[in-house]
Amino acid sequence: MKTKKKESIQNKPQSVSVKKRIRKNESLDSVVTENNSQSKTIDDLVDKNQKIFFKHLVECNCVLPQYKDMTPTIFHKFIVFSEIKKDGTVKQSYIKCNNCEAIHKILEVGKTEIQKKESTNVVPTIEDIKTNIPSWLSTLLQQNDCSLPTWQEAQFIIENNLWNRYIVLSKEKDSTNQEKIITKYVLILGENLYRVRINEGEDDE
Numbered sequence: 275m276k277t278k279k280k281e282s283i284q285n286k287p288q289s290v291s292v293k294k295r296i297r298k299n300e301s302l303d304s305v306v307t308e309n310n311s312q313s314k315t316i317d318d319l320v321d322k323n324q325k326i327f328f329k330h331l332v333e334c335n336c337v338l339p340q341y342k343d344m345t346p347t348i349f350h351k352f353i354v355f356s357e358i359k360k361d362g363t364v365k366q367s368y369i370k371c372n373n374c375e376a377i378h379k380i381l382e383v384g385k386t387e388i389q390k391k392e393s394t395n396v397v398p399t400i401e402d403i404k405t406n407i408p409s410w411l412s413t414l415l416q417q418n419d420c421s422l423p424t425w426q427e428a429q430f431i432i433e434n435n436l437w438n439r440y441i442v443l444s445k446e447k448d449s450t451n452q453e454k455i456i457t458k459y460v461l462i463l464g465e466n467l468y469r470v471r472i473n474e475g476e477d478d479e
Contacts, residue, residue: 325434326358329423332386336374355426356380368396372421398422403429410468414460418443428462437464440471448474 331351341348350373357365367380368389377397378386403425404412411428420443431439440459448454454474461469 325430325436327355327427327430328358328383329353329355329427330383332369332378332380332384334371334374334376334378335388336371336376338373350374353421353423354378354380354386355423355430356383357430367398369422370397398426400425407432408466410466411460411462414443414470418458420444431462432465435465437462443470 330353332354334350334352336350337347338350350371352372354369356367359365364380364382369378369380369386370376371378377389377391379389380386400422406429407425411432415425415428424441424443428441430436431441438461440461443458443460445455445457448456457473457475459471459473461471463469
């Protein structure tokens with residue numbers, strides 16, 4: 275696998291509030307709150323010590339084969355799961371690049387530091403999470419070939435009793451209408467109470 279050297283791939287740890295990063299219009303893929311109110315802001319949630327998680331993109335120094343000859347270099351980006359601490363900063367964690375398997379330490383929203391070790395026991399795995407969630411949920415995630423961040427999302431919801439939340443299991447375009455997106459998701463009503471639903475809507479990407 276071909277990798278290219280990227281300047282400043284390692285970032286010094288900074289205690290930057292998620293609230294400040296959101297004010298810079300940096301995207302959050304998913305936010306979970308205790309009351310599921312869409313009108314709540316991140317400031318409100320952190321100030322009230324409500325449980326928050328999100329998925330965000332981070333960048334590695336590897337390059338996918340289809341982009342290896344492009345200029346400027348397009349480095350690989352992948353989605354990771356993070357939790358916000360009570361002080362509004364990201365809880366540091368470790369994740370493995372889904373392309374080159376380099377170990378990243380997540381420092382902030384969209385910022386990581388590549389570690390020298392090629393492997394570490396602190397990196398979460400799907401096998402680890404399977405033992406921490408109900409078997410019905412594990413089966414659903416496995417059947418729909420969900421990625422690690424989705425498994426982490428499921429574990430976070432279960433461990434914090436964040437009921438009435440949904441997890442997207444899959445998304446695909448309608449074969450007869452490319453503007454229509456078919457979304458399959460599970461609505462978690464309780465530890466052993468759930469509903470699987472399918473929604474059809476327009477592509478808003």
